[in-house]
Amino acid sequence: MIRWEHLDTAPIPDGGELKLMRRGTEYSIMSGSIELMNSRLSGSEEALATLTCEGLKAGAEVLIGGLGMGFTLRAALGLLPAGARVTVAELVPAVVAWARGPLAAVFAGSLDDPRVRIREGDVAEAIEDARGIFDAILLDVDNGPGGLNREANDGLYDPPGLARARRALKPGGILAVWSAAPDERFTGRLRKAGFAVEEKRVRATRSGRGARHVIWLARTA
Numbered sequence: 001m002i003r004w005e006h007l008d009t010a011p012i013p014d015g016g017e018l019k020l021m022r023r024g025t026e027y028s029i030m031s032g033s034i035e036l037m038n039s040r041l042s043g044s045e046e047a048l049a050t051l052t053c054e055g056l057k058a059g060a061e062v063l064i065g066g067l068g069m070g071f072t073l074r075a076a077l078g079l080l081p082a083g084a085r086v087t088v089a090e091l092v093p094a095v096v097a098w099a100r101g102p103l104a105a106v107f108a109g110s111l112d113d114p115r116v117r118i119r120e121g122d123v124a125e126a127i128e129d130a131r132g133i134f135d136a137i138l139l140d141v142d143n144g145p146g147g148l149n150r151e152a153n154d155g156l157y158d159p160p161g162l163a164r165a166r167r168a169l170k171p172g173g174i175l176a177v178w179s180a181a182p183d184e185r186f187t188g189r190l191r192k193a194g195f196a197v198e199e200k201r202v203r204a205t206r207s208g209r210g211a212r213h214v215i216w217l218a219r220t221a
Contacts, residue, residue, distance in 0.1 A: 007021065040205070045178065066091075072140055072178075130168035202214075
């Protein structure tokens, strides 16, 4: 049996660290003993992009919070027209370095797509800086509204954070949020923030097997 190899460790701002692991051709990003993502499990991250980006037109502006292993980015690029622009906000600089280094085969050149801009920093700041700019904001940060790694991420999902996201979106824009688990209170907060909400359950793998994850599609009026 092939053992896991520890490739690198990266600090998370405000505390904690991420570890990049490899076992043969399989990669894993972990926080302590918790696996945040795995190169074999891309189904729900791809669904985040598919459910959100289908139908977006040329000139669409998309913000993705969290680079991860690039599954959401690659799926979005496969759907968006040539004139679209995608900003990816990634808090941990080493994750961007991993994407261009040991995970380059997983990313398959997606970071070199002319539609893509990488913004190293907190996605909350990218949202705060925007006013009516984005057609879609896709958040795959921590483990969703019930995140485990960084308390500051709660500010993305609390009422003030949702109000900021709403201001950053164009009329009819979509806030799409990935989560490892359901959260009825978060659904309620989205509605109170003025969004029309759909909740989708999707499988972790492309084959339709594995754990069920949750994606909220929250559309502005």
